[in-house]
Amino acid sequence: MPSRVYFSDYFGVNEDDLDSYGALNICLVSDLPLFVDPFLLFQSEKEEYHDLHDSIIKYLGFLKDHSALARQDKGLLKEWFFFGEVKENWLGFTFLGNGGRGLGEKFALSLSSHLSTILDSERDSVHLEHVRLLDKGVGRDSVSDLTTNLIKKYILEYTQEFALRHIHESKRRKCGVGRVEFDYETRAWRSRTYDLPFFGPRNQHVLLTPLDILARDETWINRDDLLRNFDRVVESCDDETLRGRMNHYFSKKLMEARSAEPRTEAIEATLRRFPELYALYMATKEREGDAAERRSRDSVEYVQAVFVSQIRRIIAELESRTDFYGHVPDSYEEALKRVQAFKNYVENQDGYRVINRKGKPFSDEMEVQLFFGLIWYGTTFDVNREPNNGRGPVDFKVSYGRGDKALVELKLASNTSLEQNLRNQVRIYEKANQTDKSIKVIIFYNEQQERKLMKVLKKLDLENQENVVIVDARSDNKPSASTA
Structure with missing residues (x-):
């Protein structure tokens, strides 16, 4: 049933x-778009979290001591440095599913090459996120995945304790879980058995995660933040002579820069010349650690409010007020019916409130797409998020058997590539997915966006098309002249 979306x-x-x-x-x-931030373990007042952070650093120390050996032996590199995604916690970037890529060879080699810098003996504290400062290809999802793997024993015990207290034994099962705890004597990962909640035809177990180690945005320590606050980091250096040398070198590199982003180029050159800037930056982030906890609380509350509480409310209302979850015999009709129901809910039943972020419009199409995708749950059709069939991913493909399929592309009117997308992209997707049935859903939040959208539709001769659905999500929800 659609109402059984949540744990x-x-x-x-x-x-x-x-x-x-x-x-x-x-x-x-x-x-859900949340990630485990290891800094929140470091910052917490909970002793058990400090122990978890220490255990992460201990394992990094082991990797540092044995990285040369691992690089010579592919089997050891895989055993010690490779980690799969812990998909059972249902956190991350995957839409309409929970399958991720995990941490493979690229991440393993990056981590092994930077361990000596990360574990600088001159620093009192060490942070796993340091690898993100040294390698811009390492994202928050990689740090979250590695952290989750290294604290998996705690997460399993945490979930088991709750399950034994609150979940009926008919919905639990004992299952063996691999790579739970590292044995430093045998230098191998051990498996353990836990009594966990499970669901679905494949008996997939589920893991709960504490709210206070989750963040929605970037990890507290990250490269973009360092670049933004570079001047402040330099000024935090107590050594006046060294500070002067850093500023002089940065100014010189700024004058010599030839890239499209001269400031970034100059900062990166200065970081290479003065690696002690990384330590200064992390010390600054530690001093401001209370803000990390506040940001975590705010971001988790936001995700709970929008993607849990409000989605549940919408699903309940759509079930009780409409035939949104009824079956129709054609994928295009099914998709169009749901899109029109979504439009009606937003425009006429105060639904615009739930696709606004704390009174402000969604600025990220991924958020709107996730929101829209979740309310499709319960359809008898097969709904896939961004299937990539050779020419790039489309937002949603709705199908009923091999020959019956339609595409749904959802965009914000504020998207700078809107005209290009409407002109070319969906046609390419249709060809790649072997269908000529597609629906474009475009959401606008203010009159300026509406005017821009109507101008684009007129230019492309897409006005008053059945398969071009315009959704008025203005916070004042005034009647719109737009038609769909």
Whole structure:
């Protein structure tokens, strides 16, 4: 049933029990856009979190001591440096699913090459996120995946304790889990057996994650933040002579820069020349650590409000007020019916409030697409998020068997590439997916965006087309002259 999208609903758990336990009410249909930030373990006042952070650093120390050996032996490199995604926590970037890529050879080699710098003996504290400062190809999802793998024993015990207290034994099972705990004597990962909640035809187990180690945006320590605050980091250097040398070198490199982003080029050159700037930056982030906890609370509250509470409310309203979850015999009709129901909900039933972020419009199409995708749960059709069939990913493909399929492309009117997308992109997707049936959904939030959108539609002769659905999500929700 559509109403069983979330952990509490599926397992018959009181939400108050989840809240008091401090766990996220995960979605069992799609990953939620949250990530584990190891800095929150470091910053926390909980002793158990400090122990977890110390265990991460201990393992990094082992990797440092044995990295040369691992680079010579592919098997050891795979055993010690490769990690799969812990998809059972339902966190991350995957839409309408929970399957990710995990941490393969590229990440393993990057980590091994930077371990000596990360574990600088002159620093009192060490942060896993340091690898993100040294390699711009390492993202927050990689740091989150590695952290989750290295604290997996804690997450498993945390989930098992809740399950034994609150979940009926008919919805739990004992299962063996691999790579739970590293044995430093045998230099190998051990498996363990846990009594965990499970669901679905494949008996997939589920893991709960504490709210207070989650963040929605970047990890607290990250490269973009360092670049933005470079001047402040330099000024934090107590050594006046060294500070002067840093500023002089940066100014020189800025004058010599030839790239499209001269400031970034000059900063990166200065970081290479003065690697002690990394330590200064991390010390600054440690001093401001309380803000990391506040940001984490705000971001988690936002995700819970928008992607849990409001989605659940919408699903309940659509079930009770409409035939949104009814079956129709054609994928295009099914998709168009749901898109029109979504439009009606936003424009006429105060639904515009839920696709605005704290009174402001969604600025990220991924958020709107996730929101829209979640309310499709329960359809008898096969709905895939961004299937890539040779010419790039489309937002949604709706199908019923091999020959019956339609595409849904959802965009914000503020998208700078909107005209190009409407002219070319969907046609390319249609060809790649072997269908001529597609629907374009375009959301606008103010009159300026509406005027821009109508101008583009007129230019492309797409006005008053059935398969071009315009959604008025203005916060004042005034009647719009737009038609769909």
